Each structure stands twice: as structure tokens, then as C-alpha cells.
Amino acid sequence: MLSTLRSLPLAFIGACVALIVRRRLHPVRLRPTGETTPPIGPNDIRPGIRRLVLSDLHMGAGDRRDDFSADAELAALLRYYAAEPTPTELILAGDTFEFLQVCLPDVPDREWSPRAAARRLEAILNAHAEPVAALRAFLSRRDNQVTVIIGNHDFELHYASAKQTLRRALGLAPGNPRLRFGVSYEGDGIFLVHGNQFDRWNRFIHFNGICEPFEVVFGTRLIREAINVLEDEPVDIATLIDNIKPLSAIFWYALSLPTLRNQSTRRLVVRGLVLLVNVLLRNTVYILDDDPQQQTPRSLWKPMYRQVALAATLLGRAAGVRQRSGGFPETVFQRAAEHQLRRSIRAFGSTSVHSMARIARDPQQWSTHLFICGHTHLAQVVALNERQTYVNTGTWTDVILDVATSQRQQQRFPYLEVTYPAQGSPPHWRLLVWREAGESPSPWRDERATTMLEKVEYPV
Known part of the structure; x- marks a missing residue:
């Protein structure tokens, strides 16, 4: 099986060029519908x-694909502040609900x-009854409010049916303003977005609403057509796939594993590589209807081809070495894969910072002090300027x-608390970590050896 991959790079580039040329000549036109969500502005x-700002809860349907297991902790935090x-x-800052990994027999x-959208959200809310009850308790105080920012994993919240499903679950009447939805949040010294628009995947x-046909971005297609399939594989690492960030580096994680000597793990890596190529080739190029500039997203295939071709080449070389020597060349993978992995992590972590730094340089944002997003799954604080x-x-x-050592992030439940010492004053903020009921939250600690400021500059 591995020997067939030695010819994959040439075959892949030929098929990729042919398909992408055809799709760019005939892109899919998007027509915006009335299912939209406006930004939340100063007024x-x-x-x-x-x-309070929490991001990327990814609450699923309670099955094998559901990565959220902190129902008790989230409920305790909400009750702590409700008291x-x-x-x-x-403010739930995007990807609160994991629509993309909800698989139902009737949908x-x-x-x-x-x-x-309504059926998927119903399944999620039923699976996480304890946090939903705590949200109801939080909203029982009439001065409290819940704001849901839409992310790429809960994009279906644009549908009015999904919004109403959540209102009903929280015991609110239709249109009750104490639960509201937005694609961004700007005002009172804060600029907040989920952050997926900084990520080419x-x-x-058209992020402000639903289009016809439905806009399926590459990341959505990858989860639906590859990640969900791989997570069903009977291999220990399969259940960890969706917990690896950045997802673009998943094969470098896999190729750096000592367990790659195991045949089932190699089979998982090869299958994942094939699925990724298939998703990449089938990725759709969209054009927004009535857009005079005919804007299209940046090409995915060039950077992705380089990664997939390199991974395929490594596997092909390993197959040749294995045939000649009878052994599996573990070091070939680990050294090359670890190098690519470090590059991917650095690039992924810095993209949001660079993008927010550009926004901060806009003269219209000079009065904004705090720039907030999620999406990367890695808590981070960077001083853009003084x-x-x-x-x-x-x-x-x-x-x-x-993955090799199963090392996990220790500060598991981070959230941002923003207060104002006086009316009209700049926001005072603390990045905190929730522990458990009966214990006060603790300050978040930056566990990295160096800060982003030591690696890049952000002129304002």
C-alpha cells in the first residue's frame, strides 16, 4: 500500500491542476438570502x-464525536456569576455549538x-442539559444578557429556526433581546470577532448570512468528509484527531509519532492523506453574486499541495526503504515531520495576531483597547502596543x-472577564481559568518560553 504513494505527487498535481482550472473557469455563484445576522455595534x-467572554466550547450531540466534556464546570461558572x-x-465568541459533527439519522x-439546523441544535441542547439549565438561571436575572457570536462551526445559527430553537430552550419569548446573535462585536473599548475570517481554510x-447554494468552506468540507470518517477508525489516535490544532498540521503530528511503526496507525495516516486530497480536489470556488469586484478567497491548492505532496513523498520513500531493508524508517518521518509541525504551529498562532494588529492600526480603532478572538483554541495575550x-x-x-506523549493543555477552562472602573474609562480585563465549584477562578499563566512580541513586531 505504501509503495503506491511514491507516484502520488505527479498524479496528484496533474489531477489537481485539471480540476482547479475547470472550477475556476466555472465558479459557483452565491446568492445571499434573508437568513442573516448583523454585526453588534456601539449603539x-x-x-x-x-x-465574560468564552470561546470554542464545541458542544456536540453527546456521541463519540462530541469533544465537550465540561458540562459541570461550565454550569458551575454560570451559576457563580448568576449569584x-x-x-x-x-459573550459566547463563536463555535459554541459543534454543528459540523452532529450526525442524525433523519438529517x-x-x-x-x-x-x-434546528434539528442539529436540538440534539446538542438535549445532550448538554446541565449548561442549558445554568444559562436559564443566568438569564433569570433581568439585568444579565447573553450574546452569541457566530463562528465557522456554528454557521447554521444564521438560520432563524436555529435562533428560535435556542431561545425556546432558554425559556425566552421570540425576539427577546436578552439573547442576541452577531457576527462581530464592537464598542465600549472592545473589538471582538470569532477569528475564522483570518484563516484561509x-x-x-459571505459571512453575514446564508447563501444559495450554501457556502461550504474548505474547513467545513474537511470535517464533514474526512475528520468525521477518520474519528470512526478503531485506532486510539483517531479519537484525538479533532483535538489537534492547527488541523492543517494533523498529518505532521501523525508522521512524527513513534507509533507509526504500527500498521493500523500507518493505515489511518494513509487513509487521511487520501481523504484530504479528495476534499482538496472537490473544494468549490465561490463568487458572490452581484459583486462588481468578483472577489474569491485565496487559493488553497498551492500551499496544500506542497504539504500533501511532501507527506506523500515521505511515505513513498519510506516504502522504498522498507522494501530494501525490511524495517520501517521511523527517523525519516520524525525529523521531517517535526520540522513541518513547528512551522505550521508558528504560522497558525501568528495569523490572528497579525490580522488584529492590522485592524488596530486603523485610525477608527484608536479608541479601542481590547482586541479579542478565539478560533485557534490556544489562549494567548499579546501587547500590540502600549x-x-x-x-x-x-x-x-x-x-x-x-500526541506522542499525550501531553494536554493544563489550563483547560479559560475565559476573559472585562470590567470598567468608572463610566467611560478603558476596560480593565483579566484572562482567568475556571477551576471547579467552590473555588475562585485563577489568573491564566502564559506557559510559553517566549512571547509573540519577541518574534514579530506590530507597528501601529
């Missing part, structure tokens, strides 16, 4: 109230509709830092 924001009289806004995986042409700060609120799912 929509109550000034001076306490805000205090201070008016508080809870085809490729169905994108109001019915499908998950960047939408008065503006970038904060990534991380994730509440399990993050695998090193």
Missing part, C-alpha cells in the same frame, strides 16, 4: 457593564436548511499539545 452595547448582583453580559450530513465569502492588547480566549475542549 447596541450597554456601556460599563461586566462582560452575583452585578449586571453581566456573557443528511449534506443538508443545509432551516429544518436541519475557514474564510467565508495601549492596545490582543487576547485569544482559547477553548474549553481538550487540547492535545503533543
Whole structure:
């Protein structure tokens, strides 16, 4: 099986060029629908109230693909703040719900509709009844508010049917403003987005709402057609696949494993490589209808071809060595894969910082002090300059830092608390880590040896 991969790079580039040329000559036109979600601007924001920001909960349907296991911890945090009289806004900053990994017998995986969105969300809410009850308790205080920012994994929240499903689960009447949805949040010294628009794998042409046909970005297609399939494999590492970030480096993680000597692990890697090539070849190029500039996303195939071709070449070389020597050349993989892995992690971690730094340089953002996003799953604090700060609120799912040693992120439940010492003053913020009921949250610690500021500069 491995020997067949030695010819994959040439075959892949030929098929890739042919298919992509054809698709670029005939891109799919997107027509925006009425299923939209507006940004939340300064006029929509109550000034001076306490805000809590959590991101990337990824609550699923309670099955094997559901990566969220912190129901008790999340419920305890919500009750902790609900018990205090201070008016508080809870901002769920994207990917709160894992629509893409909800597979139901009565809803085809490729169905994108109001019915499908509502059914998937119902399954999620039923699987996580304890946090839902805690959200209801949080909203029982009439001065509290919940704001849901839409991310790439819960893009189906644009459907009015999904919004109403969540309102109903929280005991709110239709249109109740204490639960609201947005694609961004800007005001009171804060600029907040989920962050997927900074990621070429998950960047939408039309992020403000649903289009016809439904816009399926590369990251969505990868999860639906590859990750969900791989997670069903009877291999220990398969259950960790969706906990590895960046997802683009997943094969470098796999190729660096000592367990690659195991035949079942090699089979998983090869199958994943084939699925990735298939998803890449079938990726759709979109054009927004009535867009005079005919904007298209940056090409994915060039950088992805380099990674896939290199991985295939490594496997092909290993097959040759194995045939000649009878042994599996573990070091060939580990050295090359570890180098590529480090490059991928650095690039993924810095993209959001660079993008937010560009936004901060805009003169219209000079009065904004705090730039917040999630998406990368890695909590991070970077001083953009002497008065503006970038904060990534991380994730509440399990993050695998090193697959070979099963090293996991220790500070598992990060969140941002924002307060205002006085009316009209700049926001005072703390990146905290929730522990458990009965214990006060602790300050988040930057566990990296160096900071981003030591590696890059952000002129403002």
C-alpha cells in the first residue's frame, strides 16, 4: 500500500491542476438570502457593564464525536456569576455549538436548511442539559444578557429556526433581546470577532448570512468528509484527531509519532492523506453574486499541495526503504515531520495576531483597547502596543499539545472577564481559568518560553 504513494505527487498535481482550472473557469455563484445576522455595534452595547467572554466550547450531540466534556464546570461558572448582583453580559465568541459533527439519522450530513439546523441544535441542547439549565438561571436575572457570536462551526445559527430553537430552550419569548446573535462585536473599548475570517481554510465569502447554494468552506468540507470518517477508525489516535490544532498540521503530528511503526496507525495516516486530497480536489470556488469586484478567497491548492505532496513523498520513500531493508524508517518521518509541525504551529498562532494588529492600526480603532478572538483554541495575550492588547480566549475542549506523549493543555477552562472602573474609562480585563465549584477562578499563566512580541513586531 505504501509503495503506491511514491507516484502520488505527479498524479496528484496533474489531477489537481485539471480540476482547479475547470472550477475556476466555472465558479459557483452565491446568492445571499434573508437568513442573516448583523454585526453588534456601539449603539447596541450597554456601556460599563461586566462582560465574560468564552470561546470554542464545541458542544456536540453527546456521541463519540462530541469533544465537550465540561458540562459541570461550565454550569458551575454560570451559576457563580448568576449569584452575583452585578449586571453581566456573557459573550459566547463563536463555535459554541459543534454543528459540523452532529450526525442524525433523519438529517443528511449534506443538508443545509432551516429544518436541519434546528434539528442539529436540538440534539446538542438535549445532550448538554446541565449548561442549558445554568444559562436559564443566568438569564433569570433581568439585568444579565447573553450574546452569541457566530463562528465557522456554528454557521447554521444564521438560520432563524436555529435562533428560535435556542431561545425556546432558554425559556425566552421570540425576539427577546436578552439573547442576541452577531457576527462581530464592537464598542465600549472592545473589538471582538470569532477569528475564522483570518484563516484561509475557514474564510467565508459571505459571512453575514446564508447563501444559495450554501457556502461550504474548505474547513467545513474537511470535517464533514474526512475528520468525521477518520474519528470512526478503531485506532486510539483517531479519537484525538479533532483535538489537534492547527488541523492543517494533523498529518505532521501523525508522521512524527513513534507509533507509526504500527500498521493500523500507518493505515489511518494513509487513509487521511487520501481523504484530504479528495476534499482538496472537490473544494468549490465561490463568487458572490452581484459583486462588481468578483472577489474569491485565496487559493488553497498551492500551499496544500506542497504539504500533501511532501507527506506523500515521505511515505513513498519510506516504502522504498522498507522494501530494501525490511524495517520501517521511523527517523525519516520524525525529523521531517517535526520540522513541518513547528512551522505550521508558528504560522497558525501568528495569523490572528497579525490580522488584529492590522485592524488596530486603523485610525477608527484608536479608541479601542481590547482586541479579542478565539478560533485557534490556544489562549494567548499579546501587547500590540502600549495601549492596545490582543487576547485569544482559547477553548474549553481538550487540547492535545503533543500526541506522542499525550501531553494536554493544563489550563483547560479559560475565559476573559472585562470590567470598567468608572463610566467611560478603558476596560480593565483579566484572562482567568475556571477551576471547579467552590473555588475562585485563577489568573491564566502564559506557559510559553517566549512571547509573540519577541518574534514579530506590530507597528501601529
